[in-house]
Amino acid sequence: xxxxxxxxxxxxxxxxxxxxxxxxxxxxxxxxxxxxxxxxxxxxxxxxxxxxxxxxxxxxxxxxxxxxxxxxxxxxxxxxxxxxxxxxxxxxxxxxxxxxxxxxxxxxxxxxxxxxxxxxxxxxxxxxxxxxxxxxxxxxxxxxxxxxxxxxxxxxxxxxxxxxxxxxxxxxxxxxxxxxxxxxxxxxxxxxxxxxxxxxxxxxxxxxxxxxxxxxxxxxxxxxxxxxxxxxxxxxxxxxxxxxxxxxxxxxxxxxxxxxxxxxxxxxxxxxxxxxxxxxxxxxxxxxxxxxxxxxxxxxxxxxxxxxxxxxxxxxxxxxxxxxxxxxxxxxxxxxxxxxxxxxxxxxxxxxxxxxxxxxxxxxxxxxxxxxxxxxxxxxxxxxxxxxxxxxxxxxxxxxxxxxxxxxxxxxxxxxxxxxxxxxxxxxxxxxxxx
Amino acid sequence: xxxxxxxxxxxxxxxxxxxxxxxxxxxxxxxxxxxxxxxxxxxxxxxxxxxxxxxxxxxxxxxxxxxxxxxxxxxxxxxxxxxxxxxxxxxxxxxxxxxxxxxxxxxxxxxxxxxxxxxxxxxxxxxxxxxxxxxxxxxxxxxxxxxxxxxxxxxxxxxxxxxxxxxxxxxxxxxxxxxxxxxxxxxxxxxxxxxxxxxxxxxxxxxxxxxxxxxxxxxxxxxxxxxxxxxxxxxxxxxxxxxxxxxxxxxxxxxxxxxxxxxxxxxxxxxxxxxxxxxxxxxxxxxxxxxxxxxxxxxxxxxxxxxxxxxxxxxxxxxxxxxxxxxxxxxxxxxxxxxxxxxxxxxxxxxxxxxxxxxxxxxxxxxxxxxxxxxxxxxxxxxxxxxxxxxxxxxxxxxxxxxxxxxxxxxxxxxxxxxxxxxxxxxxxxxxxxx
Numbered sequence: 098x099x100x101x102x103x104x105x106x107x108x109x110x111x112x113x114x115x116x117x118x119x120x121x122x123x124x125x126x127x128x129x130x131x132x133x134x135x136x137x138x139x140x141x142x143x144x145x146x147x148x149x150x151x152x153x154x155x156x157x158x159x160x161x162x163x164x165x166x167x168x169x170x171x172x173x174x175x176x177x178x179x180x181x182x183x184x185x186x187x188x189x190x191x192x193x194x195x196x197x198x199x200x201x202x203x204x205x206x207x208x209x210x211x212x213x214x215x216x217x218x219x220x221x222x223x224x225x226x227x228x229x230x231x232x233x234x235x236x237x238x239x240x241x242x243x244x245x246x247x248x249x250x251x252x253x254x255x256x257x258x259x260x261x262x263x264x265x266x267x268x269x270x271x272x273x274x275x276x277x278x279x280x281x282x283x284x285x286x287x288x289x290x291x292x293x294x295x296x297x298x299x300x301x302x303x304x305x306x307x308x309x310x311x312x313x314x315x316x317x318x319x320x321x322x323x324x325x326x327x328x329x330x331x332x333x334x335x336x337x338x339x340x341x342x343x344x345x346x347x348x349x350x351x352x353x354x355x356x357x358x359x360x361x362x363x364x365x366x367x368x369x370x371x372x373x374x375x376x377x378x379x380x381x382x383x384x385x386x387x388x389x390x391x392x393x394x395x396x397x398x399x400x401x402x403x404x405x406x407x408x409x410x411x412x413x414x415x416x417x418x419x420x421x422x423x424x425x426x427x428x429x430x431x432x433x434x435x436x437x438x439x440x441x442x443x444x445x446x447x448x449x450x451x452x453x454x455x456x457x458x459x460x461x462x463x464x465x466x467x468x469x470x471x472x473x474x475x476x477x478x479x480x481x482x483x484x485x486x487x488x489x490x491x492x493x494x495x496x497x498x499x500x501x502x503x504x505x506x507x508x509x510x511x512x513x514x515x516x517x518x519x520x521x522x523x524x525x526x527x528x529x530x531x532x
Numbered sequence: 533x534x535x536x537x538x539x540x541x542x543x544x545x546x547x548x549x550x551x552x553x554x555x556x557x558x559x560x561x562x563x564x565x566x567x568x569x570x571x572x573x574x575x576x577x578x579x580x581x582x583x584x585x586x587x588x589x590x591x592x593x594x595x596x597x598x599x600x601x602x603x604x605x606x607x608x609x610x611x612x613x614x615x616x617x618x619x620x621x622x623x624x625x626x627x628x629x630x631x632x633x634x635x636x637x638x639x640x641x642x643x644x645x646x647x648x649x650x651x652x653x654x655x656x657x658x659x660x661x662x663x664x665x666x667x668x669x670x671x672x673x674x675x676x677x678x679x680x681x682x683x684x685x686x687x688x689x690x691x692x693x694x695x696x697x698x699x700x701x702x703x704x705x706x707x708x709x710x711x712x713x714x715x716x717x718x719x720x721x722x723x724x725x726x727x728x729x730x731x732x733x734x735x736x737x738x739x740x741x742x743x744x745x746x747x748x749x750x751x752x753x754x755x756x757x758x759x760x761x762x763x764x765x766x767x768x769x770x771x772x773x774x775x776x777x778x779x780x781x782x783x784x785x786x787x788x789x790x791x792x793x794x795x796x797x798x799x800x801x802x803x804x805x806x807x808x809x810x811x812x813x814x815x816x817x818x819x820x821x822x823x824x825x826x827x828x829x830x831x832x833x834x835x836x837x838x839x840x841x842x843x844x845x846x847x848x849x850x851x852x853x854x855x856x857x858x859x860x861x862x863x864x865x866x867x868x869x870x871x872x873x874x875x876x877x878x879x880x881x882x883x884x885x886x887x888x889x890x891x892x893x894x895x896x897x898x899x900x901x902x903x904x905x906x907x908x909x910x911x912x913x914x915x916x917x918x919x920x921x922x923x924x925x926x927x928x929x930x931x932x933x934x935x936x937x938x939x940x941x942x943x944x945x946x947x948x949x950x951x952x953x954x955x956x957x958x959x960x961x962x963x964x965x966x967x
Contacts, residue, residue: 099856114820118678118820119678121680121819122678122679122680122819122820124868125680125745126677126678127868128745128864128865128867128868129677129860129863129864129865130677131856131860131865224675229821230818230820230821230822230824231821231824232670232671232674232675232676232824235667235670235671235674235675236667236670236671236675239667239670239842239845239846240659240667240670240671240839240842241667241838241842242561242564242565242841242842242845242846243553243554243557243561243837243838243839243840243841243842243844243845244553244557244838245556245557245560310560310563368803368806368807368827371803371806372803383665383838384556384557384834385549385553385557385665385834385835385837385838385841386664386665386666386828386829386834386835386838386839387665387828387829387832387834387835388828388829389665389666389667389826389827389828389829390825390826390827390828391824391825391826391827392803392824392825392826392827393821393822393823393824393825394821394822394823394824397822399819399820399821399822400820400821400822402678402820403676403678403679403818403820403821404675404678404821405678406677406678406820407674407675407676407677407678409678410674410677410678411674411677414857414858414859415853415857416857417854417856417857418850418853418854418857419852419853421534421566421852422849422850422851422852422853422857423849424849425564425566428564429563429564430563430564430566432563433559433562433563
């Protein structure tokens with residue numbers, strides 16, 4: 098049996114999870130992979146206490162792993178995009194295969210990294226970069242390989258979904274749930290990465306490349322966070338038969354590719370609307386397979402390790418295959434990259450939920466409806482609440498049909514100027530996920 | 533670019549779907565696979581009307597495909613286990629790779645087929661055999677390769693799920709919905725394969741082998757159909773917070789492997805309880821990844837073709853790889869097959885839903901409870917209905933804790949002998965799917 102020597106760089110949550118899984122399931126992994134996968138070297142800044150370190154060379158300098166001629170596969174688990182990038186590029190230049198869990202690295206520097214890997218004929222595997230233990234990269238890149246992917250939509254940030262679920266189910270406000278998520282260790286002290294959608298944008302960029310064959314274009318993702326979501330909008334959404342989820346959405350249209358992360362109303366009859374707490378799920382619409390959905394833990398030491406080790410097994414198995422036999426890094430051969438542009442958010446077509454504060458008097462609704470209709474926007478549903486005692490304004494909730502965002506924004510601006518409408522209009526995008 | 537010549541045997545639903553997908557997505561498949569995948573020959577009993585047949589040799593004798601030296605991959609889509617077996621064994625002996633969508637063939641003759649394929653160093657791929665367009669074989673065999681799989685549970689027969697969903701949502705009886713399913717073309721004229729769980733058993737046997745590394749053992753699956761499900765049990769289940777689904781369940785325990793297909797009460801908070809209509813889903817519990825779920829269309833021309841073509845791409849890509857670099861047919865190398873026996877249903881441990889008809893008088897419940905407790909079975913929940921006017925008996929619904937099936941059966945027999953209990957006790961298994 099062939100021995101494959103791997104070097105693990107980084108021994109934080111994912112690093113120690115990976116080491117634990119490789120040790121615990123050693124026999125089983127041997128039986129599945131046909132290789133003896135051995136952690137030959139492990140580099141970490143802190144001291145490692147483990148009873149399974151007998152034959153492992155533990156060092157402090159991650160770059161020694163890259164220079165070690167005995168290492169076949171470098172596993173990058175340090176995170177970040179500066180040192181990690183340097184490490185991965187060095188590993189590639191030394192002819193090492195790379196496994197990484199680093200979504201930011203792939204989303205931001207993936208084009209450069211894959212080009213170098215191609216030149217040096219090595220594999221860079223990154224299943225763990227998106228949705229933790231869910232084998233979504235493999236499913237998109239291989240399992241759905243026969244399909245033209247029409248769109249995908251994912252709950253790909255567990256912290257954000259935990260917050261929205263707690264708000265929805267317990268009627269608690271955003272700030273309060275965020276503090277709880279931080280106390281539980283789900284959210285970082287600086288929660289922007291999670292709640293502003295940056296983390297989800299990293300993952301969406303990767304999924305969209307795999308789906309549509311476009312290069313990675315992180316700077317082109319439209320991102321809107323969940324910090325402004327109010328409980329009353331969750332309640333109105335529920336009345337209309339919807340739930341609010343923070344989705345990453347990618348869709349190929351005639352004119353380009355949509356890449357957007359934002360709070361979204363989705364029908365409560367859709368399976369993905371039932372994905373609660375820290376769980377992740379990705380829904381993919383293929384022209385042949387139809388809609389499929391992949392659900393599981395998106396983070397955590399062992400869920401992420403599950404994906405890292407699956408990649409290690411794949412790489413180990415195919416070490417002696419010719420590069421032509423490998424699945425292309427981003428699913429498509431470079432030569433066939435899709436040249437479609439990423440659409441500006443103004444050019445995206447979607448339906449909208451609007452909440453206005455309008456004067457409770459005759460004629461107001463028809464005034465608003467006529468502004469909408471002048472711009473070709475039709476109204477799908479309306480909820481108008483009774484005014485509270487002593488108040489002149491009432492909440493008017495409106496669901497529109499699909500329209501170009503630029504048209505909708507223009508209509509909203511026009512309505513905001515009416516005397517009969519007070520303050521800013523709340524706007525949330527709506528997706529039915531059925532076409 | 534390498535050309536790969538495939539021969540399609542069978543041009544029914546799946547065959548014509550496969551041909552359509554290969555034609556429609558030709559460019560995209562070329563960009564993903566790096567190969568020019570060409571349908572060189574097509575064998576079908578009936579005449580084929582298609583505008584895309586220019587370069588395809590259309591014949592009537594499927595065995596000519598196997599003998600054609602120009603064919604690299606034989607795609608078996610004729611179904612059944614006699615001619616299909618002969619065809620596949622001949623293809624293997626001629627050194628052809630095989631792609632098949634035939635679950636019965638793999639479940640019943642897979643051990644023999646894979647042994648022959650090993651001897652002749654060819655691939656036999658069968659993603660389409662389980663759950664149509666959902667890449668569940670790949671997910672289990674590769675995506676979750678790092679995990680010790682603890683259990684899996686699947687809705688893997690769309691017809692059965694369509695019937696149960698319609699009964700649940702529309703309050704219609706089994707027979708009536710079955711007739712509708714037949715009229716819609718979901719169920720065969722002889723519906724036994726679907727509603728008695730044979731079809732699900734075929735698929736479960738395959739999934740269990742992949743999960744636990746046991747040989748295929750179709751004759752060891754316990755199978756119970758859905759034809760006896762009554763609407764009132766669906767209603768009581770709902771009161772208790774459960775839904776009834778026809779599940780295929782496989783679990784590895786200390787003493788052996790459970791392999792069973794039966795109607796099952798599952799908590800309505802579980803995502804798989806929300807899988808309705810003809811859709812399929814498989815939930816897999818891995819020791820590292822935790823629970824993951826895979827959802828999609830389990831049947832239909834193009835959903836199944838999606839899996840067939842994914843296999844064709846995989847095989848085409850790795851034609852020149854050494855056999856050692858291939859994923860083992862049943863996930864594990866033969867030498868490492870798990871020797872655990874499949875447990876008899878009497879030795880399976882599960883919770884139960886029981887519906888009795890008992891006399892409405894003091895002492896009856898305590899009599900029943902004491903029979904249960906003597907056998908170590910504890911009661912988790914009870915619903916007792918008011919008697920209808922003029923009736924002496926009332927419905928008594930009981931949920932037990934997990935117990936060995938043999939103990940439960942003995943207790944049920946004993947209770948059925950009581951004067952205070954009338955008729956047969958309805959028994960349904962309960963799974964919480966949380967451990």
